Every structure is written in C-alpha cells, then in structure tokens.
Amino acid sequence: MNTEEHAMNYYFYIENYSLFFEKEERFFVYNTYNGKWADCPASSELRTLFTPFLEGINYAVFLSDEAITAYQLWPFIEAVREGFSGDLISAGDATMAPFLFPSLLDFRLEKRKLDKKERELGQEVYSNLKEISFFLHPRIVPENGLFLPEQIFYSKEIVPVAEGWQQVYLPFLHQLTINWDGIIHIWCNCCDEKMWSSVCEVFAPIPAFKIVHTAVESMPPSLEGLLNKDTFSYEVYVTDDSEEECLNKWLQLQSETDIELLFQWLISSEKEWENASDWMERNQIEHVNLLPYYNGENRFFFEEHIYVKEKDLLFEIINKKDIFARKMFNTNYFGKLFLCPDGQLYAHPADDSLGKISEVSLPEMIHQELSEGRTWLSIRDQEPCASCRYQWICPSPSDLERALDRPNLCHLKK
Numbered sequence: 555m556n557t558e559e560h561a562m563n564y565y566f567y568i569e570n571y572s573l574f575f576e577k578e579e580r581f582f583v584y585n586t587y588n589g590k591w592a593d594c595p596a597s598s599e600l601r602t603l604f605t606p607f608l609e610g611i612n613y614a615v616f617l618s619d620e621a622i623t624a625y626q627l628w629p630f631i632e633a634v635r636e637g638f639s640g641d642l643i644s645a646g647d648a649t650m651a652p653f654l655f656p657s658l659l660d661f662r663l664e665k666r667k668l669d670k671k672e673r674e675l676g677q678e679v680y681s682n683l684k685e686i687s688f689f690l691h692p693r694i695v696p697e698n699g700l701f702l703p704e705q706i707f708y709s710k711e712i713v714p715v716a717e718g719w720q721q722v723y724l725p726f727l728h729q730l731t732i733n734w735d736g737i738i739h740i741w742c743n744c745c746d747e748k749m750w751s752s753v754c755e756v757f758a759p760i761p762a763f764k765i766v767h768t769a770v771e772s773m774p775p776s777l778e779g780l781l782n783k784d785t786f787s788y789e790v791y792v793t794d795d796s797e798e799e800c801l802n803k804w805l806q807l808q809s810e811t812d813i814e815l816l817f818q819w820l821i822s823s824e825k826e827w828e829n830a831s832d833w834m835e836r837n838q839i840e841h842v843n844l845l846p847y848y849n850g851e852n853r854f855f856f857e858e859h860i861y862v863k864e865k866d867l868l869f870e871i872i873n874k875k876d877i878f879a880r881k882m883f884n885t886n887y888f889g890k891l892f893l894c895p896d897g898q899l900y901a902h903p904a905d906d907s908l909g910k911i912s913e914v915s916l917p918e919m920i921h922q923e924l925s926e927g928r929t930w931l932s933i934r935d936q937e938p939c940a941s942c943r944y945q946w947i948c949p950s951p952s953d954l955e956r957a958l959d960r961p962n963l964c965h966l967k968k
C-alpha cells in the first residue's frame with residue numbers, strides 16, 4: 555500500500571465545543587472556548603459536503619485532497635486548526651468518516667424545546683418559575699412608551715403605594731410556600747418605616763430569597779427594623795438628582811450590618827455617566843450597576859454609547875451553554891413574572907396580562923406563557939437578527955430594545 559495515497563484522504567472534524575452554522579451565505583465555525591471564528595463561502599457543493607455538520611448528524615466528514623483543492627478549503631481548514639476549533643487528520647485507506655458527537659446545539663434538540671411533559675400542568679410547571687416581582691405601586695404606563703419597573707424611580711412625581719396590596723398578595727404568597735425556592739422582588743419607591751414593617755410582615759414568612767427595590771431617598775430600615783439580612787437584599791435606585799447624603803445613609807447601614815446592597819444608578823446621558831463614575835471612584839464603591847435609562851429624548855446617547863459594535867462582539871466569548879439557552883428562550887425574561895396590586899399577572903410588565911390571580915391559577919398562567927407567550931420565548935429569530943452571524947452570540951432581546959422600539963441594539967444591521 556502506498557503511503558502517498560493514504561495522505562490523500564482526510565477526516566475533517568469540528569470539536570464539539572465549537573458551533574458550525576450557515577449565515578449570510580457563508581459557513582462559520584465559532585469556538586465557544588476561545589471566541590475564535592473561521593469562515594468560508596457557502597457554495598452548494600460545500601453545503602452537500604458539510605450536511606452532517608449542518609444537520610448535527612456527525613461532527614466529522616470525509617474529505618479528499620481533491621475536494622479540498624477544488625473547493626479552495628485550505629484557508630478555512632487552517633483557520634479552524636489555528637483557532638483550536640477542529641482538525642484535519644489523515645484517514646489512510648478509509649472513505650467514511652468516524653462518528654463524532656455533534657455539538658449539543660443541534661437543531662433536533664431545539665425542536666424538542668419545552669416538550670409536552672414540561673408543559674403539563676401541575677407542580678412540575680413551577681420549576682419554570684424563577685422570579686416573581688411584586689409591585690406595591692399601580693402599573694402606570696407613561697404617555698410615551700411602555701411600563702418598565704425602574705420608571706417608578708425615575709419619575710419626579712412619587713407614585714403612591716396602592717391601597718390594599720397586602721390583601722391581594724397574601725393568598726397568592728401562600729401558594730409559594732410549598733416547593734418553590736425562586737426569588738421574590740419587591741418594588742416600592744417610597745419605603746418609610748410603616749412600609750418596611752408591612753413588607754416584613756407580608757414577605758418575611760416566605761422562604762424564598764427576597765430583593766427589595768427601593769429609591770435611595772427611602773429611609774433605610776433601622777438596625778432593629780432591618781429586614782432579616784439572610785433572606786433579604788436591597789437594590790437601591792439612584793438618579794443624577796439624588797442627594798449624596800441619602801447614598802451615604804445606605805452605605806453607613808451596610809457597614810454596620812453587612813447587608814447585601816447594590817446601587818442601581820439610572821443613567822440617561824454621558825454627563826450622568828461621568829457623574830456616577832466620579833462618585834464611584836471617589837468613594838471606592840464597586841457594588842454599583844450603571845443602568846442605561848431611556849427617557850424618550852436620549853436616543854442619541856444610546857446610539858453613541860450603548861449600541862454594540864462588531865469589535866465588541868468579537869471580543870466577547872460566549873460559551874455553548876449560553877448560546878444554546880439563547881436559541882431556546884429569552885434569557886432576560888424566562889421564568890420571571892410580574893404582579894400588580896390589582897391582581898393582574900404579567901410575563902413582562904409592558905405586555906398584556908396573563909390573567910388575574912384570583913381568577914386563573916398560577917400553573918395555568920405559566921403554562922399559557924410557555925405555550926403561546928411572546929415574552930419568555932422571544933428570541934432573535936426575526937430580521938435583521940435572524941440572518942446575522944451573531945444571532946446567538948448576541949444577548950436575548952431586552953427591555954431597552956422594547957423601550958427604543960428597535961429589533962436590536964447594534965450598529966451592524968438596521
């Protein structure tokens with residue numbers, strides 16, 4: 555047997571942590587460990603050759619030297635090898651590729667998403683529910699735009715707490731005491747001492763972890779009245795108009811009690827961004843999340859500073875698990891519900907209600923969102939994202955896209 559002949563046949567394989575896909579009339583290999591890309595034109599001949607990759611049947615194909623030369627595949631193969639995304643190895647006499655487990659991102663798995671068993675009603679449906687937000691204020695849709703939770707902290711006029719929220723929420727909370735270990739969010743703009751004690755009375759008995767979202771101007775609970783720090787944490791909303799004294803009060807409380815505290819700083823302009831960054835640097839505070847806020851007039855700020863550029867996407871490394879999740883469901887929204895004091899439950903506070911908690915059971919509403927909801931399953935499957943190579947590399951659609959009424963937040967495609 556002639557060794558030269560052996561060198562003419564190869565197996566070309568893709569590591570199963572790499573993703574092979576076709577977009578924009580090109581084939582791409584994306585390495586989910588190191589973020590390296592390789593690509594080549596998607597001709598019909600190559601489509602036939604790479605069918606096992608595309609259909610997730612096998613992550614190895616047989617390639618002859620002739621085919622590699624005819625389809626000008628050497629640069630592509632080199633890029634795949636250099637990116638540690640796959641390899642080309644001699645196949646000797648063999649003419650069939652061995653079987654290599656395809657990536658878990660294969661479409662057969664995707665089709666099975668949320669299969670029948672998972673959609674059945676009953677206790678199992680609770681496993682899809684991860685977080686519930688309880689608003690203590692009525693849901694007020696602003697004139698221009700949609701209702702987003704953080705708006706209650708941006709508005710100059712304080713929205714009063716809704717009367718009777720305790721009576722609406724208490725029966726619902728009893729359903730959550732059994733077998734549910736998600737997170738409860740409590741949204742209250744203006745917590746005074748009376749409010750803190752009501753919050754404590756209603757929510758403390760629930761074993762779930764609780765996050766209180768409140769304005770920095772809210773009076774922090776005293777040491778004695780502090781909501782049990784083992785099951786409560788605080789997200790405190792700050793705007794450019796907030797008094798530094800209020801921030802300091804919270805910081806002092808944290809130093810005395812070691813509570814879990816995160817400042818959510820709403821930013822609507824470059825100037826506000828600088829002010830927040832200055833404060834963080836001056837005070838050496840790290841637990842601050844700068845939250846871009848669309849106020850209806852600052853679209854330019856988003857275009858300049860928030861929209862993603864291609865180099866940002868190439869810089870980031872997205873692992874296989876995250877890509878897989880983004881193909882299946884919206885990773886920002888999945889498993890989250892929002893409840894208003896009128897008893898209406900939402901998959902997203904800007905959407906239509908799923909029903910009233912006194913009239914429709916919680917499992918039924920979760921089931922409804924899993925079966926036909928627009929929120930939990932809203933993924934990048936619409937144009938221009940559907941035909942973009944970064945379709946599953948980009949994060950799931952978010953509130954900002956909704957607020958700005960755009961399908962994406964990037965400079966790549968309009």
Ligand code: SF4
Binds near residue numbers: 940942944962964967
């Ligand atoms: S947001 Fe959409 S269009 Fe923009 S890069 Fe991501 S996938 Fe592509």
